[in-house]
Amino acid sequence: MHSSAAALVDDLAAVILQLGTLGAPRQELSRTAAATLARIQRNGPARLTELAIAEGVTQPSMSTLVARLVDQGLLRRGGDPQDARVVVLDLTPAGAELLAQRRADRADRLTRALADLSPADASRIDDALPALARLADALRRSSTSPEVNR
Amino acid sequence: MHSSAAALVDDLAAVILQLGTLGAPRQELSRTAAATLARIQRNGPARLTELAIAEGVTQPSMSTLVARLVDQGLLRRGGDPQDARVVVLDLTPAGAELLAQRRADRADRLTRALADLSPADASRIDDALPALARLADALRRSSTSPEVNR
DNA sequence: TATTGTTATACTCTATAACTATA
DNA sequence: TATAGTTATAGAGTATAACAATA
Numbered sequence: 001m002h003s004s005a006a007a008l009v010d011d012l013a014a015v016i017l018q019l020g021t022l023g024a025p026r027q028e029l030s031r032t033a034a035a036t037l038a039r040i041q042r043n044g045p046a047r048l049t050e051l052a053i054a055e056g057v058t059q060p061s062m063s064t065l066v067a068r069l070v071d072q073g074l075l076r077r078g079g080d081p082q083d084a085r086v087v088v089l090d091l092t093p094a095g096a097e098l099l100a101q102r103r104a105d106r107a108d109r110l111t112r113a114l115a116d117l118s119p120a121d122a123s124r125i126d127d128a129l130p131a132l133a134r135l136a137d138a139l140r141r142s143s144t145s146p147e148v149n150r
Numbered sequence: 151m152h153s154s155a156a157a158l159v160d161d162l163a164a165v166i167l168q169l170g171t172l173g174a175p176r177q178e179l180s181r182t183a184a185a186t187l188a189r190i191q192r193n194g195p196a197r198l199t200e201l202a203i204a205e206g207v208t209q210p211s212m213s214t215l216v217a218r219l220v221d222q223g224l225l226r227r228g229g230d231p232q233d234a235r236v237v238v239l240d241l242t243p244a245g246a247e248l249l250a251q252r253r254a255d256r257a258d259r260l261t262r263a264l265a266d267l268s269p270a271d272a273s274r275i276d277d278a279l280p281a282l283a284r285l286a287d288a289l290r291r292s293s294t295s296p297e298v299n300r
Numbered sequence: 301t302a303t304t305g306t307t308a309t310a311c312t313c314t315a316t317a318a319c320t321a322t323a
Numbered sequence: 324t325a326t327a328g329t330t331a332t333a334g335a336g337t338a339t340a341a342c343a344a345t346a
Contacts, residue, residue: 008276009257009264015279016169016260018286023170030313048328061314063329068313085322085327107159110166113288114159121281126158128278129165131271136168138263180336198305211337213306218335235304235345307342312335319330 022106032057033065037095045090172256182207183215187245195240
């Protein structure tokens with residue numbers, strides 16, 4: 001072990017923040033918009049209030065955001081036959097396509113960055129990946145902040 | 151090696167995005183505002199145009215941002231005796247204090263998250279840290295996007 | 301003229317408050 | 324009444340265009 005616990009924390013924080021460049025690829029979609037689309041793709045159709053809570057925004061904000069995304073053809077509105085008040089949002093093919101493009105773009109940038117590393121570095125990152133995933137999980141649980149940009 | 155190259159990229163991208171929760175701790179300062187303050191603390195007093203270019207925003211945007219930060223008592227304006235056009239921005243003690251608080255907050259959250267991990271996981275992350283720093287560097291170089299939130 | 305910075309104006313995104321419609 | 328969602332209005336943050344001051 002080459003670092004004290006305090007140095008590990010500081011260095012790790014710095015690295016995590018610098019890695020954040022990967023998360024801000026385009027301006028074509030706000031952070032919340034991207035997270036909302038990704039959530040629907042991951043979990044299936046969802047109600048407006050549900051999305052507002054999940055993304056940590058108010059109901060009116062989600063209402064206008066969803067209206068924008070529907071206008072842009074990325075989301076589709078549906079109703080609940082059981083309850084005429086509710087609005088159910090689902091991804092359109094165009095929405096799914098946009099998410100796929102964003103993921104491909106990120107994968108490209110990451111692939112290029114990894115190509116600059118030595119095999120030993122790549123291997124150490126590979127080895128640490130499950131641990132990093134568990135760290136991310138622990139971080140997410142202890143945090144009240146908004147969702148990640150998928 | 152337990153993953154193919156493609157799986158490494160996808161898994162790594164997902165982990166990096168999830169770790170992003172660490173970077174969005176508070177709403178009291180915009181991303182650009184935080185990055186600007188951190189840059190001045192790191193590199194010393196800077197001119198307005200210099201900051202605008204460094205943070206990837208326009209000069210008028212930096213002008214209004216800086217006016218806000220001066221109003222909030224986080225930055226102090228000075229002039230250049232050699233050139234009456236230039237404005238030089240420096241951190242106030244309150245600005246330095248705010249940055250310190252943000253860093254301490256992040257360190258706390260990260261420390262708590264690390265405490266949830268096994269010693270073996272923490273050790274693997276420690277081992278991968280230099281490699282991750284080089285990865286972040288490579289990512290940042292290949293990217294035109296704005297700066298990281300310090 | 302070129303450079304440094306500000307002001308005017310507009311757009312996006314989000315919030316709070318007030319409202320409509322259904323349960 | 325309570326719940327699901329929308330509309331009205333305001334504020335933060337950013338951009339482009341036009342401007343003022345200094346070199």
